[in-house]
Amino acid sequence: MEQKRLYFRRQLQTNMAVRLCDVASLLRSGSWASEPWTGQVIAAMETQLSNGPTCNNTSNGPSTITNNCSSPVESGSIEDSKTNLIVNYLPQNMTQEELKSLFGSIGEIESCKLVRDKITGQSLGYGFVNYVDPKDAEKAINTLNGLRLQTKTIKVSYARPSSASIRDANLYVSGLPKTMTQKELEQLFSQYGRIITSRILVDQVTGVSRGVGFIRFDRRVEAEEAIKGLNCQKPPGATEPITVKFANNPSQKTSQALLSQLYQSPNRRYPGPLAQQAQRFRLDNLLNMAYGVKRFSPMAIDGVTSLAGINIPGHAGTGWCIFVYNLAPDADESILWQMFGPFGAVTNVKVIRDFNTNKCKGFGFVTMTNYDEAAVAIASLNGYRLGDRVLQVSFKTNKTHKA
DNA sequence: TGATATT
Known part of the structure; x- marks a missing residue:
């Protein structure tokens, strides 16, 4: 009983409507509802909720809040959520349960989701872990970021607030000078916005740059400006112009390619x-x-x-x-x-x-x-x-x- | 044209 009180007190101290929504719905359902003190807690939370940002959480997943900040994106600012993490570069065969089990070894998880292809059910190689306690989220970044799992090195970072403006912000860049480094690539593109990831593809054997790479911006508008400013332009010192365009979305493969991938990949459904x-x-x-x-x-x-x-x-x-x-x-x-x-x-x-x-x-x-x-x-x-x-x-x- | 980055 006392543990439950402490548990919810800790949740209440997280001053975000998103958390309150989740706790409130948790309290309303299941065994918590029978506790004599839940009514008070729910009432207190709903008071705060009605004064704060709108809660739009209607599904099972972690909720989001409407960003009503007057200057929503400040360069270099700290992420809004201190509990919600995005985990990238997960092994193809890792399940949601395994993800939860791995991150649950750090601390109590509020919710966990492995993102899968809607049609094939295949893992898209990333997921979200939302902790109860921001300290556990921080600890997870410190201890699990860079962890090697099979052939992958996972990346653990704070999830940005979900929004349409951050989608489709990935660029494909080709015609790069073979001598250009990842850092130089970032320097070239950083004038147009905040870079989330960058990569230069290299020859598997020689390790030499293939002259193509990717730049993911924080927001799509930044990517659009980078295309306008850099497509068909010569980088400083380069002799040839580069091509900058939106990257293909890996989930938008032809059905043929999907079937081929399904058949060839040794996963649980089709054991090799x-x-x-x-x-x-x-x-x-x-x-x-x-x-x-x-x-x-x-x-x-x-x-x-x-x-x-x-x-x-x-x-x-x-x-x-x-x-x-x-x-x-x-x-x-x-x-x-x-x-x-x-x-x-x-x-x-x-x-x-x-x-x-x-x-x-x-x-x-x-x-x-x-x-x-x-x-x-x-x-x-x-x-x-x-x-x-x-x-x-x-x-x-x-x-x-x-x- | 990726080590499938926004549920």
Whole structure:
């Protein structure tokens, strides 16, 4: 009870209508409504809401507020939201649950959304995480920005307030001098507005610039002005003019290309050869279940020595559970994400702590979706030296008695 | 013409 009071007091201290709307709707629904003090809290919030900016939150996602500031965009100003983050460059196969699990290891999450293609359902590689506490959002940027997950390095930053004016502000630039650096590219374009991202494409083999790149501005009007000012112009010192135009939207592919991508990408829906071994396990286990055979020992398969995390389709919340031993007392979840994330889809991590001291008891667990990725992670991380400790990593066993 | 940046 007291914890709930503290929880909502903390929320109330976040002086944004957007937060109040969310808390109010949370209080109105579900088990919170039965608490004797919720009525007072809702009333207090609605008073503030009626005096403040309009709340337009009608959906499940994080809400937005009408920006009624007289000078909405000031160069270099701090973002409006201190709790809402955008996470870019997520691995293609990362799910919303995995995103929530990863960022939930920092602090309490108010809402979390992985953005998917409306038609294909494929991840668009970015998402939003809205924390309850602005301090956790800041901590998430400090600890998770730049985290390597599989082949990607994720970017974590404050989300700008959602608005039509910030959409379609990405430019494709070609004909750049091969010697031009990213910094020089930014210098050229920064006179037209605030740059959100910039990139120069390079040859995969030689690393030499391909003379093409991208500039994403904060606002579309800035991108329009940059086209007017720089398209067909020669950059300082260049011999040839550059081409500046709006970039293609990656989500606007032809249906042919989408189908091709769907067929070729090894994801959950269309498992590629890599998933075959895990599929074989699942099939075997289904057959064993169906025929009432005692849970089969997978030890006979391909030299695997010990397994327990049996993954049965339809049995939600399962995966390949990995036991990690010899963690330091101050180990936290983020270290587990950092170690195992690069090997594949991680759905959950947990550091086991002493109830009284809150220090790690020396071990933890990691759940991975795919068997093959889990096996590689174990093979790679068992014996790994973390600080002054050598880790023992294995599939979790179902030991009920100590040997 | 990207390491799919605004739900």
